[in-house]
Amino acid sequence: MMKSIESCFTHSRHPVRVLQFGEGRFMRAFVDYAIDVANEEQGFDGNVVIVTPRAARRPEAFARQKNLYTVRLQGQQDGRKVVSNRVITCIDDVLSPVADYDAYMALARLDTLEYITSNTTDGGIVFSPDDKLEDRPPRTYPAKLTQFLFARYQYFDGAEDKGLIILPVELIDHNGRTLRSCINQYAALWNLPAAFLQWLDGACQFTDTLVDRIVTGYPDEQTAQAIQKELGYTDELLDVAEPFALWAVENPGLEKRLPFTSTYFQTVFASDITVYKERKVRILNGAHTSMVLGAYLAGLEYVGQCMADKDIRPSLEQTVYGEILPTVPMAPDAVRSFADAVFERFENPFVHHELLAISLNSTSKWKARILPSLKDSLAATGKLPRWLTYSMAALLAFYRSEDKGDDCLIGHRGSDTYPIRDDADRLAFIASHAAMPDAGYVTAVLKQADWWGEDLTAIPGFSQVVTAHLARMGAIGVRAHIREMVNGS
Incomplete structure (x- = not known):
């Protein structure tokens, strides 16, 4: 019989210095991993108490282990294969603010x-006027945090040295500033004293951050059993992730206090992390969005397959290195090394990232991830970048369907069907225009300024070139058109 993890390992002994809202797989393989390594290698000397933001009781798996x-x-x-296992020993306790309110x-x-x-999902940092100071606890995370910080302010009588540093990792713009804005709203709603807001200003820091690591979590059961046999113990909280990790923190004064950089974890501290966000969005996310829809129509299913494909890989290389990288406002060496790392991540044989999963809400993704690079490239060169322009045609080809399913459109790839998922009004518009001739369909979609933030037909020549791509795909097939482009036709 295999041993249990708790019979093989013991906790590290450090004071609790971190309160973490969120027990999910990302936080455990990112924040807690960084802290655990820092305790061992850099003398961070801090353990963590996790709060489950929504669970009505403590997760039983944590208690069992x-x-x-x-x-x-x-x-x-x-360039080398990495397989690394680390038992995380820095978690002191896991509490439910509902079941364990007083302890919390x-x-x-x-x-x-x-x-x-915190990581309370992308929609977790919100204000709700229904939350009350006397709730045990309030519903939203910002309300919980306001209540918690006010209690700390009262207990320590506004002591300057008892303020806290708040490091949200939710994937929204300006996560720290947005969280602070919500707290200001609750302070006003609950008529909290002005001195409390002054304490927040003087003693606490709300820091914007950007995070990047692919965490796949608990693997399928067969793989999990094989890994646990290799480890020699059972672990129902086993968490699988890629080696790459980046935490960008918009507070250079914290660099010495948070020694989180290690072999498989990089932390950067800057007065403005916008450039790191832009690099990630344009290169990593832009690579995904520019590639996946055409690659799926060309017959592929996973990102890893794309990286081994004789047509799709060179098309992505030409897109990223030829058209996206020159638009990123960062030192060329830093941009190039990040792009190289992205290609390694896409090649990861342990991650099976479905193209259809990446295809969700592609209209908003194209606007955020591709359009800025396309416009900057056009401004710098005076020419429309052909691969980024092609990516719009691939989107229109992938979305083009009149067939409606449950909360989706039904696309067709040969004899196969696939779901097209986006905002309902956008899908309804596509369905009502899909039967138009290519030029009319392209023009109708590109004119939707509320989708793209502007009328894209106003970009000189854009609708005509997109129409030409779409027509060529229809004439010879998506893969053949990609091959033509790769070869310079």
Whole structure:
């Protein structure tokens, strides 16, 4: 019989310095991984208490395993295969603010507490006027945090040295500033004293951050059993991730306090992290969005397949290195090395990233990830970048259908069908225009300024070139058109 993880390992002994809202796979393989390594290698000397933002009771798996679990990193880095296992021992406790409200709020009185971090989903940092100060606890995360910080302010009588550093990792723009804005709204709603807001200003820091690591979590059961046999113990919280990790923190003053950079984790501190976000969105996310729709129509299913494909890979290389990289406002070496790392990540044999999963809401993704690069390239060269222009035609080809399903359109790839998922009004518009001739269909979609932030037909020549791409795909097939473009036709 295999041993259990709690019979093989014990907790590290450090004061609780971090309160973490969110127990999901990303936080465990990202924030907690970074802290655990920093404790061992950099003398960070801090353990974590996790709060489950929504769960009505403590997750039983944590209790059974005494809050121990394994992070397994699998993939490629710097041209070599990486398989690394680490048992995370820095979690002191996992609390439900519903079931353990008093124990949770007692942490506000903890002298050693210095940091709060969170991942409450992209829609977690919101204001709701229904939350009340006396709720046990309030519903939203910002309301919970306002209540917690006010309790700390009261207990320590507004002591300057008892303020906290808040490091949200939710994937929204200006996550720290947005969280602080919500807290201001709750302070006004609850008539909290002005001195509390002054304490937040003087003693606390709300820091914008950007995070990047692919975390796949618990693997399929057959793979999990094989990994646990290799490890020699059972672990129902096993968390699998890629080796690459980046945490950009918009607060250079924290660099010495947060020594999180290690072999498989990079932390950068800057007065403005916008450039890191732009680099990630344009290169990593832009590569996905520019590639996946055409690649799927060309017969592929996964990102890894695309990287091994004789047509799709060179098309992506020409897109990223030839058209996207020159638009990123960062030192060329830093941009190039990030792009090289992105290609390694896409090649990861342990990650099976479905193209259809990436295809969700492609209209808004194209606007955010491709359009800025296309416009900057046009401004710099005076010419429309052909691959980024092609990516719009691929989107229109992928979306073009009159067949309606449950909350989606039904696309056709040969004899196969696939779901097209986006905002309902956008799908309805596509369905009502899909039967038009190519030029009319392209013009109708590009004119939707509320989709793209502007009328894209106003870009000289854009609708004509997109129409030509779409027509060629219809005439010879998507893969043949990609091959022509790769070869310079």
